[in-house]
Every structure is written in structure tokens, then in C-alpha cells.
Amino acid sequence: MEIYKFAYQIIEEAGRIIRDSIDDELHIETKSNPNDLVTNIDKETEAFLTKQILNTYPHHRILGEEGQGRDIEDEAGTIWIIDPIDGTLNFVHQQENFAISIGIFIDGVKYAGFVYDVMNKKMYHCKVGNGAWMNETQLKPLKNSELKSSLISTNPIWLTKDKLADIYKLIIDDARSTRAYGSAALDFANVAKGITSAYLTMRLHPWDFAGGLILVEEVGGVVTNQLGEPLNILEANSILIGNKSIHDELLSQYFLPHTSLLKKIHTERFKKNK
Amino acid sequence: MEIYKFAYQIIEEAGRIIRDSIDDELHIETKSNPNDLVTNIDKETEAFLTKQILNTYPHHRILGEEGQGRDIEDEAGTIWIIDPIDGTLNFVHQQENFAISIGIFIDGVKYAGFVYDVMNKKMYHCKVGNGAWMNETQLKPLKNSELKSSLISTNPIWLTKDKLADIYKLIIDDARSTRAYGSAALDFANVAKGITSAYLTMRLHPWDFAGGLILVEEVGGVVTNQLGEPLNILEANSILIGNKSIHDELLSQYFLPHTSLLKKIHTERFKKNK
Known part of the structure; x- marks a missing residue:
């Protein structure tokens, strides 16, 4: 399967898992400061995505917010850069307005980008050169503004x-x-x-x-x-x-x-x- | 019909009309400054709501953003306080994240409040004493926080x-x-x-x-x-x-x-x- 389609599928699946557990009690820890939070769902979502990717593409590398790939120092090969929950404060306080974010780069060249607004089920996605989309609607070229x-x-x-x-x-x-x-x-x-x-x-x-x-x-x-x-x-x-x-x-x-x-x-x- | 139910219905109807015209070209004017905008839809929505209310309740008074009732100086009788589109800059730039807002007061006493997130079809509503709701889901009492x-x-x-x-x-x-x-x-x-x-x-x-x-x-x-x-x-x-x-x-x-x-x-x- 094309890497782009595979990525789309596992992000949708990760989003479905998050939505199914949105009312569960969270385990919340702080990271660099009292307002820098991480939850069990951040960690579990990164683990889920990592497992899916490496099962299918064992040679790909992953750089993730919750700890994957902190030793990556060059751009060789296929690199997935993952934020399992971007907007963790919104996730914790609002149970909405957060996203799964993934960028995929091949030998340093941009290949595909995804931002999934999980609760609104809006997938922003693009494979470079094929236009950017929100679900099935193509996004228009940006208009200039002052x-x-x-x-x-x-x-x-x-x-x-x-x-x-x-x-x-x-x-x-x-x-x-x-x-x-x-x-x-x-x-x-x-x-x-x-x-x-x-x-x-x-x-x-x-x-x-x-x-x-x-x-x-x-x-x-x-x-x-x-x-x-x-x-x-x-x-x-x-x-x-x-x-x-x-x-x-x-x-x-x-x-x-x-x-x-x-x-x-x-x-x-x-x-x-x- | 109960005023509360009547209000709910005309706000929903006004929202439907706005959604149906969301892709139409807007006529935009400025008010107090270059960033204080008003559109034909603000005016038409206030006119629609005003007409519906006065047809049914000719003795009610209306104070509206777009000009209704600026001469109201006392709280006697039933007063509808209306913002046909709250968040006009969002309406103009985003076509979302705006609301119809109505508060109804009877002889100065709070009777009912409505905030309708038009594009997300989320009606926040309450008749005083009967709880506040988002559509059919009751909102919980607020928790204290620091x-x-x-x-x-x-x-x-x-x-x-x-x-x-x-x-x-x-x-x-x-x-x-x-x-x-x-x-x-x-x-x-x-x-x-x-x-x-x-x-x-x-x-x-x-x-x-x-x-x-x-x-x-x-x-x-x-x-x-x-x-x-x-x-x-x-x-x-x-x-x-x-x-x-x-x-x-x-x-x-x-x-x-x-x-x-x-x-x-x-x-x-x-x-x-x-």
C-alpha cells in the first residue's frame, strides 16, 4: 500500500480509539513545567502509531513527541515526525480542539502531511504535489492579504x-x-x-x-x-x-x-x- | 406557545437561513472603525427575528445590535436583547465560529438565554431554573478551579x-x-x-x-x-x-x-x- 494511504488509515484509526476513550479518566503527568502536560492517551497513541508503522515498514524511522527517535540526527531514509496529541491542554480541559499531527519526509524531502482534528473528524492531508485536502474537499490556494x-x-x-x-x-x-x-x-x-x-x-x-x-x-x-x-x-x-x-x-x-x-x-x- | 419554545424555533430557523446563504457574496460595511464590520446577513437576520417576534408578541420590545430599540431606557415588560451575528469578523473571514445570541428579560428579571453556534448546529439554551443545555445535553454545574x-x-x-x-x-x-x-x-x-x-x-x-x-x-x-x-x-x-x-x-x-x-x-x- 502507498505510504500516504497507509498513514491516512492509521491516523483515522488512532483518532477513533481516542474518541472511544474520551470520557475515560486520564492519567496526567507534568513534563518540563506544571503546564506542560502529558497523559496516558498521548503515550498510548504514539505507541499505537509506532507499532503500526514499524510492523509495516521496519526500516522507517520515527521522531515522536513522547520519546520516539530522540537520537535521530540526519534526514536519511523515511522519517515520520509524530505528535500523537497536539494541543494536550485542550485535550485535557476541553476534550476537543486537539489534533494528531504527522509529517513524512523521504531523504529530507517533504512527502506527506497530516493534521487530524480528532473530535470534529476533520482530516487535513496532502501528498506533496497533489493538493491539500480537508477530508474529501480540496483546499484552495491561499489568497494574499494585508x-x-x-x-x-x-x-x-x-x-x-x-x-x-x-x-x-x-x-x-x-x-x-x-x-x-x-x-x-x-x-x-x-x-x-x-x-x-x-x-x-x-x-x-x-x-x-x-x-x-x-x-x-x-x-x-x-x-x-x-x-x-x-x-x-x-x-x-x-x-x-x-x-x-x-x-x-x-x-x-x-x-x-x-x-x-x-x-x-x-x-x-x-x-x-x- | 411558550416564549422559550418560540424563541428556540425562530433562532434555529434564522440559523438555517444563514447556513443556506453561507457561500453567497457578502455586502460588508464598516461601523465605528475599519475592523467593526456589519454585513447584509447581520441586518437581514435581525430583521427576520424582529419580524417573527413582533408578529407573535406585538407588545414585546427588542434591543438589537443592528439598530432595534436604541431608545429603550427602562426594563418594563418583555425585552429581547438580540445579536443576530456575534463574532462578525469570524463570520466574514471564517464562515464559522459565530453565534446568534438572545437574552429575554421580563420586567428586568432574567427569563431565558440562547447562544446558537450556527455552523456547528449547537444550541446553548436555558430557561432560568430549568438548567442550561447544549441541544439535548444538560450542561453540568461548573467546577471550581484556580x-x-x-x-x-x-x-x-x-x-x-x-x-x-x-x-x-x-x-x-x-x-x-x-x-x-x-x-x-x-x-x-x-x-x-x-x-x-x-x-x-x-x-x-x-x-x-x-x-x-x-x-x-x-x-x-x-x-x-x-x-x-x-x-x-x-x-x-x-x-x-x-x-x-x-x-x-x-x-x-x-x-x-x-x-x-x-x-x-x-x-x-x-x-x-x-
Whole structure:
């Protein structure tokens, strides 16, 4: 079976398992801080996906949020980058508005991206070159838009950080309005679908953006870090995505004038993390 | 027919009409500023609801976002407070995530509240004393929670305003995480449903909060302005809602220490507006 179709099937199946257990009591642990949660369902979903993939493709490699493949340092072969539940806080508090995210790369080349909005049963999916889709509906190429007449999304927490707040304040003031949804993968899907025109955040891991990156590029969106550089798919990155026009505007008018500050933040935030 | 059942039916019907025309081209105008939009659908929906109500109840009064009843200055009789489309920016940009909101008051006493998530066909409704419901599912009484382990919602724009930013920064820093959904009525429904634990914003009109106010109180939530006072249903108000515990915490620890600043802002922002 084509890897793309196989991926689609196991993600749908993982989503069905999550929906079936959505009312069960969760076992919740904290990770890096009291608000960085992981549940038994995150772990079980990653284990399920890993088992399915390796049973069928024993030579594929997997990089997953819950521990798979942290030793991967090169892009050789087929790599699956997996977030079993993106938006764990939403999962825990809302029992909705979370996603399974998978990006598949072959020898470093983007192959396919998936973001599955589990509770709404909306699968955002694309095999590179064949268009991006929500279930059976093809997503349209992104229309260009200006910041002042666009909805954007970002986490308000960046406005509480010294120096960084100055950059984000200007953007939020100049945007038509700002949203915060709490799942990076769905934020990418929202940009791909045109629900928002841009999404920006200071730090995502590969599993947060790998699936969405491929979707957004497939509809003509631009995906870079906040210095305008391509994302390294094996490392944490800052994120700036949007239609071509708003991406240019945000990068040139709001981020590049602060290159030295952003470089410093990048160095400080990312040095200890893959 | 009972007013409550009648209201339910005409809101559902208005929602069906909106869904049927969701792909039609909109006529968009601006109101108070370039981001304050109104469409033909806002106006047509208010006209539809007004006609239905007055045909059946000629003596009822209506206060609506799009112009109905701006001369209402007392709470005598039965008053319908209507927002035909709450979250107009979402309606225009997303074609989803907006709501019809109606609160009904009889001689100033809360009678029934409705928030209809049109595209998801989720009707949040309650007749006071009979519980709050999402479609046929009764909403549970709100659980108490602390800010540090809660999701809250607010618009990030408040973090860009001098002085006010200092209050909002502390709250957002101390919350587990912050969301911004872009529809006040749905923000109230989300608190009633437990999707978020609190919602705060600097200024809503009666049509933005009338339906949600009744829903949130029905599940044991607390609804006040940011000075801890009850909302005046005929005037613009600042808003602080949540489960009892987080409302107490936000009010006593974050807002009341800034009473004089908030009073000044209230006076400046609300003096020219009903």
C-alpha cells in the first residue's frame, strides 16, 4: 500500500480509539513545567502509531513527541515526525480542539502531511504535489492579504515577555484581530484552510509543525522561522507562516528590524533543545 | 406557545437561513472603525427575528445590535436583547465560529438565554431554573478551579493598551493558558460548558452578553463587570465571568487592587455609549 494511504488509515484509526476513550479518566503527568502536560492517551497513541508503522515498514524511522527517535540526527531514509496529541491542554480541559499531527519526509524531502482534528473528524492531508485536502474537499490556494485586514493567531503569552512584547504588540495592534486556539497543528491547518491568514509563535518542536508545514506549503503558504529561514525539521524553531503577502509584510516590517534580538532569543531558547 | 419554545424555533430557523446563504457574496460595511464590520446577513437576520417576534408578541420590545430599540431606557415588560451575528469578523473571514445570541428579560428579571453556534448546529439554551443545555445535553454545574490550573479566554488586544496591559499581563502569566476565539457569545457558552474557566474583556454591549449571562449563571457561574458589580443589561459593561472560585480570585487579586484605574477606564470608555 502507498505510504500516504497507509498513514491516512492509521491516523483515522488512532483518532477513533481516542474518541472511544474520551470520557475515560486520564492519567496526567507534568513534563518540563506544571503546564506542560502529558497523559496516558498521548503515550498510548504514539505507541499505537509506532507499532503500526514499524510492523509495516521496519526500516522507517520515527521522531515522536513522547520519546520516539530522540537520537535521530540526519534526514536519511523515511522519517515520520509524530505528535500523537497536539494541543494536550485542550485535550485535557476541553476534550476537543486537539489534533494528531504527522509529517513524512523521504531523504529530507517533504512527502506527506497530516493534521487530524480528532473530535470534529476533520482530516487535513496532502501528498506533496497533489493538493491539500480537508477530508474529501480540496483546499484552495491561499489568497494574499494585508495584516490590517487579516485575522492572525498567536499565543498572548508572548505579550508578557520583555522585549519580545514590543514586537508582538505592534503586530497585534496592526492586525484586524487575533485568535489563540491552543494547538499549533490546528493553527497550521487553519492557515491552510484560510481561517486565519498568519500564525506566529516563538518555539515549536518538529512534531508540532511537521505535518502542518507540508499542508501550508501545498496551498502556496510560506513557512519559515522568524528570521525568514527555512525550518530545520529535526530541531525546535520559531515560526512565522502565512499567505505570501502577509508573510512578507510580517517578516520585513516587524521581525527583520529586530534581527539581533531575535537571534539572541533563538540562541538562548534553542541551545539546549533539539 | 411558550416564549422559550418560540424563541428556540425562530433562532434555529434564522440559523438555517444563514447556513443556506453561507457561500453567497457578502455586502460588508464598516461601523465605528475599519475592523467593526456589519454585513447584509447581520441586518437581514435581525430583521427576520424582529419580524417573527413582533408578529407573535406585538407588545414585546427588542434591543438589537443592528439598530432595534436604541431608545429603550427602562426594563418594563418583555425585552429581547438580540445579536443576530456575534463574532462578525469570524463570520466574514471564517464562515464559522459565530453565534446568534438572545437574552429575554421580563420586567428586568432574567427569563431565558440562547447562544446558537450556527455552523456547528449547537444550541446553548436555558430557561432560568430549568438548567442550561447544549441541544439535548444538560450542561453540568461548573467546577471550581484556580487560575494557575485553568484555561481562560480574552482578546490579546488588551495587552497592547497602556496601564491595562499591566493587569492583563499578570493574569495571562499566571493562567495555565489563554485562548481567544473572537465571539463573546461563544466565550460565554464556552465558560458555561467548561471549555474555559473564565472570560474577561473590557467592553461588551448588551447584545453581546445578554444570552450568555443567563446561561453562565444557570450553571452556577458568576457574571459581573471588572469591579465586581452586576451587569446593567441596557448598557455597555466590562466583563468578568467564571466559576465561583476563579471569579473570586481574579476579582480580588487582579482587578480590585486597580479599582481606581478601572473606574477611570469605565468612565472614559462607556460615557458616550449605551
